[in-house]
Amino acid sequence: xxxxxxxLLRFATAGSVDDGKSTLIGRLLLDSKSIFEDQLQAVEATxxxxxxxxxxxxxxxxxxxxxREQGITIDVAYRYFATPNRKFIIADTPGxxxxxxxxxxxxxTADLGLVLVDARQGLTEQSRRHAVILSLLRVPHLVLAVNxxxxxxxxxxxxxxxxxxFTQFATKLNIPDxxxxxxxxxQGDNVVNRSEKMAWYSGPTLMHHLEHVHVASDRDxxxxxxxxxxxxxxxxxxxxxxxxxxxxxxxxxxxxGDEVVVLxxxxxxxxxxxxxxxxxxxxxxxxxxxTVHLEDDVDVSRGDxxxxxxxxxxxxxxxxxxxxxxxxxxxKPRQKLAIKHTTRTGRALVKDIQYxxxxxxxxxxxxxxxxxxxxxxxVQLRTTVxxxxxxxxxxxxxxxxxxxxxxxxxxxxxxxING
Amino acid sequence: xxQTHADYRLSQLDQLEAESIHIFREVAAEFEKPVLMxxxxxxxxxxxxxxxxxxxxxxxxxxxxxxxxxxxxxEVLATRDNWVNRLGVRLIVASVxxxxxxxxxxxxGKTSRNRHxxxxxxxxxxxxxxxAAFGGGRRDEEKARAKERVYSHRDEFGxxxxxxxxxxxxxxYNGRLHEGEHMRIFPISNWTELxxxxxxxxxxxxxxxxxxxHQRRVFERDGMLLSESEHNSCREGEVVEERTVRFRTVGDxxxxxxxxxxxxxxxxxxxxxxxxxxxxxxxxxxDDRFSExxxxxxxxxxxx
Numbered sequence: 028x029x030x031x032x033x034x035l036l037r038f039a040t041a042g043s044v045d046d047g048k049s050t051l052i053g054r055l056l057l058d059s060k061s062i063f064e065d066q067l068q069a070v071e072a073t074x075x076x077x078x079x080x081x082x083x084x085x086x087x088x089x090x091x092x093x094x095r096e097q098g099i100t101i102d103v104a105y106r107y108f109a110t111p112n113r114k115f116i117i118a119d120t121p122g123x124x125x126x127x128x129x130x131x132x133x134x135x136t137a138d139l140g141l142v143l144v145d146a147r148q149g150l151t152e153q154s155r156r157h158a159v160i161l162s163l164l165r166v167p168h169l170v171l172a173v174n175x176x177x178x179x180x181x182x183x184x185x186x187x188x189x190x191x192x193f194t195q196f197a198t199k200l201n202i203p204d205x206x207x208x209x210x211x212x213x214q215g216d217n218v219v220n221r222s223e224k225m226a227w228y229s230g231p232t233l234m235h236h237l238e239h240v241h242v243a244s245d246r247d248x249x250x251x252x253x254x255x256x257x258x259x260x261x262x263x264x265x266x267x268x269x270x271x272x273x274x275x276x277x278x279x280x281x282x283x284g285d286e287v288v289v290l291x292x293x294x295x296x297x298x299x300x301x302x303x304x305x306x307x308x309x310x311x312x313x314x315x316x317x318t319v320h321l322e323d324d325v326d327v328s329r330g331d332x333x334x335x336x337x338x339x340x341x342x343x344x345x346x347x348x349x350x351x352x353x354x355x356x357x358x359k360p361r362q363k364l365a366i367k368h369t370t371r372t373g374r375a376l377v378k379d380i381q382y383x384x385x386x387x388x389x390x391x392x393x394x395x396x397x398x399x400x401x402x403x404x405x406v407q408l409r410t411t412v413x414x415x416x417x418x419x420x421x422x423x424x425x426x427x428x429x430x431x432x433x434x435x436x437x438x439x440x441x442x443x444i445n446g
Numbered sequence: 447x448x449q450t451h452a453d454y455r456l457s458q459l460d461q462l463e464a465e466s467i468h469i470f471r472e473v474a475a476e477f478e479k480p481v482l483m484x485x486x487x488x489x490x491x492x493x494x495x496x497x498x499x500x501x502x503x504x505x506x507x508x509x510x511x512x513x514x515x516x517x518x519x520x521e522v523l524a525t526r527d528n529w530v531n532r533l534g535v536r537l538i539v540a541s542v543x544x545x546x547x548x549x550x551x552x553x554x555g556k557t558s559r560n561r562h563x564x565x566x567x568x569x570x571x572x573x574x575x576x577x578a579a580f581g582g583g584r585r586d587e588e589k590a591r592a593k594e595r596v597y598s599h600r601d602e603f604g605x606x607x608x609x610x611x612x613x614x615x616x617x618x619y620n621g622r623l624h625e626g627e628h629m630r631i632f633p634i635s636n637w638t639e640l641x642x643x644x645x646x647x648x649x650x651x652x653x654x655x656x657x658x659x660h661q662r663r664v665f666e667r668d669g670m671l672l673s674e675s676e677h678n679s680c681r682e683g684e685v686v687e688e689r690t691v692r693f694r695t696v697g698d699x700x701x702x703x704x705x706x707x708x709x710x711x712x713x714x715x716x717x718x719x720x721x722x723x724x725x726x727x728x729x730x731x732x733d734d735r736f737s738e739x740x741x742x743x744x745x746x747x748x749x750x
Contacts, residue, residue, distance in 0.1 A: 031644050035458035063725045066589075102611060104592040105585050107638050114458045116636055128613055135615040243455055257471040261504035269503060275468045275617070280454065304499040312454045316467040316500070329475050353613055367618050370475070429618045436622030438612045 033109065036242060039118040039133035039166065041157035042143030047174045051143065051212035052106065052119055055234070058219040061108035103133050113238050126153075127386070127401035128353040130160045131441050135427070137161075138242045139168040146179045146209070150192050152387050158193075159386045162200035163349060163403065163443070165423060167245045169197075170206045172233060177211040181224040199389060201420075204240075208233050246313045247422045251279030251287075252340070253333040254369035254415070254425070259318055271302060271318035272327055277369065277424035278417070279335070281311045281319065289325055290332045290415045291342045296323040313424070330371040332415040332425075340425060342413030346375070348442040349384070349419075350406040352398040354432070358406070358440065359397045366410055366442075368428040373412035375430065381405040405445070418446025459644060462637055463496065468617060469596060469633040470500040470580075474507050476621045477578040477629070481538070481571075484510040486518075486526035487696040488653055489582030492634060492642055494529055495651055497580075509536035511570060511579070513563045515698045516543040517677045522696050525654040540570035560698050568604040571628055578621070578629045586638045587726070596635050602626035639694075639726055640719055647712040659692045659710045670703030694719075694726040 042048045056062045070086045077083075106117045118133030120126075134140060140161035144154045154171075161169055171193055179185045186209040197205055208217055209228055216222035219234045231239070256274035285298045301311050302318040311317045319333060327333075334340060352358045358377065366375040382391040383404040391405075398404045419426030430440030456464065473480050482497060484490045497506045512526060530537045542562045545551045551565035571579060585592045595611050597619045612620055621629060634642075646653060663674040665684045672678055674686045678700045691704040692715075709715045 031457060031459050031648055033458045034455075035461050064723045065725055102593055102608070103613075104589075105636065106592060107586045107636070109638075109640075114638075114641075132613045132615055136617075246454075248454055256468070257475045257501075259501060259504050263503070263505075266503045273471055273500070275464060302502075304502050314461060314464050314468075315456065316464040316471070318502075365622070367620065370472075423616065427616045427618065429615055429620060431620055431622055436620070436624060438615070438620045441613070441615045 034113045034242075035116070036113055036139060036237060036240070037116045037118065037137050038139040038141055038237065039120055039130070039137035039161075040141045040143070041120060041130055041133075041161070042153070042174075047145070047212045048119075048143050051172070051174065051210075051218070052117060054212050054215060054218050055117075056106065056108050058215065058234070059108045059110055103129050110234070110238055115237065126156070127160060127351060127403065128441075130157060131164060131351045131353075134161055134164040134166050135423075135441065137164075137166050138245060139170065139237070139240060140166040141170045141172060143172050143174050144189060146173050146175045146185050146189070149189050150196070154193075155196060156386045158197065158200060158202070159389065160403075162202050165201070165420060165443075168204045168206075168240050168242070169202050170208060170233070170236060173207065173209045174212050176209045176216060176222075176225065177214050181209075181211075181216070181222070183225075183227045186225075186228070206230065206236055206240075208236065247278040248280055248312060249278075250338055250417065250422065251281055251285070251333075251335045252277040252417070252422065252425050253281060253319060254371075255327055255329055255331045255333065256370045258328060270324075271320050272331075272333065273316070273318045274370065275316045276311050276313045278313060278422045279338075281317075281333075282309065286336045287321070287333050288336045288339050289321075289327050290334060290339060291413050292326065292331070294323075294325040295336055296321040296325050298322075330369075330412075332369065334415075340415045340417050342415055344410050344413050345378075346408040346410060346414060346416075346428075346442075347445045348406055348408065348428070349403060349445065350398065350430070350443075351403045351441045352400060352439065353441065354437065354439040355400045357397040357399050358404075363433070364439070365431040365433050366408070366414075366428055367431065368414045368416060369425060371412055371414065373410050374433075375408045375410045378407040378409050381407065406442070408442075414444075416444050419443035420446055459641060459648070462634075462641060463499075463645070465617070465636065466496045466633040467500040469619070469631065470497050472619055473578050473580070473621070473631050474501070479574070479576050480508040480578040480580065480631075481574070481576045482506070482508060482510045482580040483567075483582070484512050484526065484529075484537075485582075485696070486512070486522040486529070486654060487582070488642055488646060488657060489584065489634065491525070491529065491651060491653055492637075492645055493580060493582045494533070495645075495649055496633060498533055506533060506535050509538055511538045511540060511567075511574075511576075513567050513570070514539050514541045514543075515560070515563060516541065517675075517698045517700050519654065519656055519673075519696060519699050521656045522654045525652060528652060538570065538574065540566050542566045545569060560701055564604075571604070576628060577623060578631050580631045580633060582634055583630075583632045584637050584639070584642075585635050594632060594635065596632050597621060598630040598632065599623075600628050600630060604628070606630075640716070643712065643716045643719055647716060654696060656693045656696065656704075657715065659690055659708050659714075661688055662691050662704065663687070664689050664691060664704065671705070672701075672703055673699050675699055 074083045104119045120129045120133035142157045190207045210217040217232045255272045259271040283298050288295050299320040299322045301308050362377045364375050382393045383395045417425040426444045428442045432439045545566040550569050551562045595614045664671040665686045692707040693704045709718045
């Protein structure tokens with residue numbers, strides 16, 4: 028089995044503490060034969076020494092000493108498994124205390140969000156909150172897995188009630204694709220194999236859905252965006268005049284001959300050629316890392332953006348964004364922070380905090396003028412450098428930024444630019 | 447506009463390559479003094495290839511660092527030299543034996559040379575003033591590594607604090623450092639063992655001969671097949687015999703076991719890895735067996 032031509036799907040898991048998330052991940056890994064004998068033996072040995080009468084699959088995913096001591100997941104972990112057509116990267120985000128910041132971290136790169144609910148509990152505040160965060164982060168596909176169906180006698184009406192309730196709630200959110208699947212992670216029903224006990228369910232199994240969900244069209248292939256990351260200048264005899272602009276395509280399709288503009292200078296030129304290592308390519312699209320050459324000797328450096336002449340982002344210094352705050356010291360007006368957007372870095376001043384979003388009720392609290400840890404709000408920023416940005420809803424790569432505390436150097440905020 | 451989204455598809459291996467190259471360029475652009483940790487093993491060879499691609503046709507804009515235990519396989523050192531010469535990069539060798547002789551690390555007679563690499567590496571990073579050190583660690587290798595960020599912050603003692611990791615969002619990496627701190631960078635975090643072999647096969651690049659099946663004089667210890675050598679004498683009851691073997695990982699030869707195998711081409715290795723029932727580290731690395739958190743504990747001290 029070679030992975031060379033496989034597809035890739037990144038998904039983030041969410042769910043509260045006892046909804047069986049670790050069991051489900053363990054089951055996906057186990058049934059796709061991604062757990063090795065030595066790993067399983069280690070987990071069995073630890074389960075036995077802890078006095079459990081079952082193999083605790085959560086031990087597979089809790090990788091740190093302090094997590095195993097407390098029996099909780101502290102931080103996002105990334106796991107891998109593959110089926111014959113697709114490789115999967117799971118961002119395993121903990122349902123515990125620091126939920127929002129970890130969810131945002133895991134969801135920022137995800138194509139699909141997987142929210143687990145306990146069939147006995149139905150929708151909880153936590154499941155709604157997770158769906159809200161996934162929709163804010165514009166994760167294009169959402170799966171609601173109704174777990175522990177074995178504990179409600181695999182009853183269709185339990186599933187239908189949760190299905191209806193969630194579909195109604197989802198109309199208030201931006202969720203382009205929703206799939207609801209009844210499962211039992213513990214017994215393996217509808218995870219990889221179809222459940223005979225739920226003959227009333229005619230949809231796909233979870234694994235089938237993960238394998239077949241269509242993600243290729245989730246990228247913006249219309250608006251060409253190329254943030255310049257690094258200027259390649261060999262200065263060797265052989266490549267004396269070589270001057271290439273290296274970067275990762277953030278949107279659209281670039282082709283030799285395209286008329287382009289370099290921002291923020293506004294100079295125009297044409298793409299002369301595009302290199303992918305030692306080969307020339309006829310086009311480049313996201314997420315390719317390539318080197319672009321221009322016909323004219325214009326001044327281009329890291330932090331600049333190459334776009335199409337008639338379709339370029341506006342350089343903005345006044346930024347309106349949703350910000351998720353990730354540290355215990357609150358975000359307040361007049362605060363100054365470092366900002367990183369594409370390959371640009373600068374400083375940002377908090378002009379105003381318009382409202383704090385209650386992710387449980389979607390209520391906009393305009394009274395509170397600060398954001399605490401794990402809170403999300405609408406924030407106005409003034410930046411020292413213009414950001415060459417698009418609305419996050421249009422392009423996740425050019426619509427996102429991070430905020431850094433200049434004293435500690437720690438990443439303290441995640442931002443999504445409003446359109 | 448006859449093309450559809452399906453025409454703009456990148457395979458998962460191409461996506462991983464694009465992501466890794468983006469990370470290499472980001473570090474080269476933002477850090478003052480990066481270095482690439484290069485052992486000559488398969489993962490660091492893939493790293494070297496990715497770095498070559500990231501800056502082509504310019505040379506790799508940073509040196510490479512090998513921490514030499516003194517117990518390295520000669521075939522691996524030969525491959526290391528070929529790569530360094532072909533790409534024209536500067537090689538810095540940090541020697542565990544020299545570090546022991548200079549008292550930078552202390553031999554208590556019980557500690558393995560693998561652990562002695564920690565002090566030797568940290569000393570080399572400090573002496574050279576490196577602010578970023580690329581490593582070939584993969585998250586699929588080990589459960590503590592599954593938690594590691596692509597940019598992994600190290601304090602001025604070289605320590606990793608898994609509870610204080612910076613959140614990593616989108617592809618916006620934060621490389622801020624204070625004086626004396628450095629960052630460990632893991633561009634191939636999202637690759638699996640199988641991806642590495644597929645890439646080596648696809649790129650047709652040189653790897654040490656000991657990854658392929660060969661005859662070797664070995665003895666069994668703790669369920670592993672270890673090489674006979676002057677650094678590794680047999681204990682009572684251990685018998686040296688010739689077997690047909692290959693290595694899944696390379697490291698200190700006193701601790702790195704081989705597996706019985708007849709796989710003599712990349713395709714045969716890929717077929718073997720695809721159906722392996724034991725992880726590469728579980729099969730062949732003595733250094734992970736000290737405790738359940740052996741890797742985490744070493745990483746906290748500064749191991750890569």
